Amino acid sequence: MQIAIIKYNAGNIKSVENAVKRLGYDCIVTDNPELIRNAEKVIFPGVGEASSAMQYLKKHHLDSLIKSLTQPTLGICLGQQLMCKYSEENDTDCLGIFDADVKKFPPEELVPHMGWNNIENLKSALFNGISDEDNVYFVHSYYAELSQETIATCQYILPFSAAMQKDNFYATQFHPEKSAWVGERILKNFLEL
Amino acid sequence: MLKKRIIPCLDIRDGRTVKGINFIDIRDAGDPVELAKRYVQEGADELVFLDITATHENRKTLSALVEKISREINIPFTVGGGINSLADVSVIIKAGADKVSINSSAVKRPELITEIAEQFGSQCVVVAIDTKFVNNEWIVYVHGGRIPTLLKTMDWVKQVEELGAGEILLTSMNNDGMKTGFALDITNAVSQAVNIPVIASGGAGTKEHFKEVFSQTKASAALAASIFHFGEIPIPDLKNYLQTEKIPVRCL
Numbered sequence: 001m002q003i004a005i006i007k008y009n010a011g012n013i014k015s016v017e018n019a020v021k022r023l024g025y026d027c028i029v030t031d032n033p034e035l036i037r038n039a040e041k042v043i044f045p046g047v048g049e050a051s052s053a054m055q056y057l058k059k060h061h062l063d064s065l066i067k068s069l070t071q072p073t074l075g076i077c078l079g080q081q082l083m084c085k086y087s088e089e090n091d092t093d094c095l096g097i098f099d100a101d102v103k104k105f106p107p108e109e110l111v112p113h114m115g116w117n118n119i120e121n122l123k124s125a126l127f128n129g130i131s132d133e134d135n136v137y138f139v140h141s142y143y144a145e146l147s148q149e150t151i152a153t154c155q156y157i158l159p160f161s162a163a164m165q166k167d168n169f170y171a172t173q174f175h176p177e178k179s180a181w182v183g184e185r186i187l188k189n190f191l192e193l
Numbered sequence: 194m195l196k197k198r199i200i201p202c203l204d205i206r207d208g209r210t211v212k213g214i215n216f217i218d219i220r221d222a223g224d225p226v227e228l229a230k231r232y233v234q235e236g237a238d239e240l241v242f243l244d245i246t247a248t249h250e251n252r253k254t255l256s257a258l259v260e261k262i263s264r265e266i267n268i269p270f271t272v273g274g275g276i277n278s279l280a281d282v283s284v285i286i287k288a289g290a291d292k293v294s295i296n297s298s299a300v301k302r303p304e305l306i307t308e309i310a311e312q313f314g315s316q317c318v319v320v321a322i323d324t325k326f327v328n329n330e331w332i333v334y335v336h337g338g339r340i341p342t343l344l345k346t347m348d349w350v351k352q353v354e355e356l357g358a359g360e361i362l363l364t365s366m367n368n369d370g371m372k373t374g375f376a377l378d379i380t381n382a383v384s385q386a387v388n389i390p391v392i393a394s395g396g397a398g399t400k401e402h403f404k405e406v407f408s409q410t411k412a413s414a415a416l417a418a419s420i421f422h423f424g425e426i427p428i429p430d431l432k433n434y435l436q437t438e439k440i441p442v443r444c445l
Contacts, residue, residue, distance in 0.1 A: 014287070015263060110390055179268075
């Protein structure tokens with residue numbers, strides 16, 4: 001199976017690549033549209049800032065490419081946020097795959113939300129074998145609001161979308177590649193979709 | 194609910210773990226990767242690798258080690274020791290570390306904190322602070338705690354937060370190695386004063402010490418080295434205890 005990890009100006013790509021390889025799959029890290037379009041699974045990772053990431057995607061025509069994908073595609077962290085409509089982070093229009101906005105956490109607790117938190121209201125094959133007491137690793141200051149497309153919620157300051165899905169597009173705010181066995185199981189579930 | 198993190202710290206010299214016991218099922222306790230994998234299995238929430246030699250010559254050894262750790266470990270990890278420039282940070286992050294920890298170099302040139310935060314994000318920058326209570330005041334020390342500075346700890350923590358630090362790793366030198374518990378007063382003062390996570394370090398000797406630091410301060414995490422290396426407190430026992438004591442932790 002050909003798995004493509006989209007290469008762009010966001011950190012964390014190495015960890016995602018390592019995690020996929022640990023599961024016994026091969027993958028390529030690429031910004032080549034042909035390779036991405038022909039892959040059976042696509043992962044859209046990301047740590048970084050929304051506006052510069054969107055600018056980079058547009059400049060390299062990856063924005064329209066991502067929206068046009070029809071195979072199972074998984075956004076991670078900033079990847080999930082960029083798949084929403086709009087982000088308050090530097091007033092950024094995003095890809096608009098999910099009908100939700102990305103907002104900054106109010107400073108009622110420490111921001112960023114950093115560390116292990118449990119995810120609840122799980123409704124997707126992505127979470128086969130996972131319960132709402134299982135913890136995953138988060139690092140983020142912005143969150144996607146709850147929407148029709150929310151397939152897992154998390155509670156920190158307020159409830160937000162820990163994971164989303166629409167058609168072939170899946171996304172997690174947390175880092176499955178850094179979430180020990182729980183994250184491995186979620187990645188495996190995605191790769192076996 | 195967000196969980197309190199338990200973080201074992203591994204001291205590295207020339208690519209090897211400095212101290213550690215022979216766990217029955219570990220072939221080589223001197224191999225940082227083997228030891229790290231063991232901690233992950235036991236439920237460590239993050240790991241810190243501290244390169245205690247950190248000479249120019251062994252940077253290559255360190256980046257090779259970081260790459261290997263990144264291939265094998267599926268939880269976040271921080272690398273510290275001898276990181277002086279943005280170029281040093283870049284090597285470590287590209288090798289797969291999630292965060293870097295800087296200490297003396299941040300005191301020497303505080304802008305380094307901002308530079309790292311701007312290039313790699315605040316979440317990457319852990320500012321480690323060694324502090325000691327002298328003449329009725331908490332003072333910042335540098336160079337492995339050998340040299341005092343003129344910085345007051347409470348001033349420095351606010352400054353590093355403003356400069357863009359993502360976390361503060363606060364080690365009380367008065368408590369470090371004493372096994373009499375964490376420095377609750379300064380840990381509480383610092384964790385109240387800043388709006389970024391504080392990792393308490395120095396002094397852990399019993400499970401109760403972890404309960405104290407989590408119930409009496411706002412610390413987000415607690416770090417220890419020898420009690421984990423020497424198997425005095427197995428991580429699963431510690432977490433089960435904390436859960437019984439109503440401290441939110443991640444149990445496997």
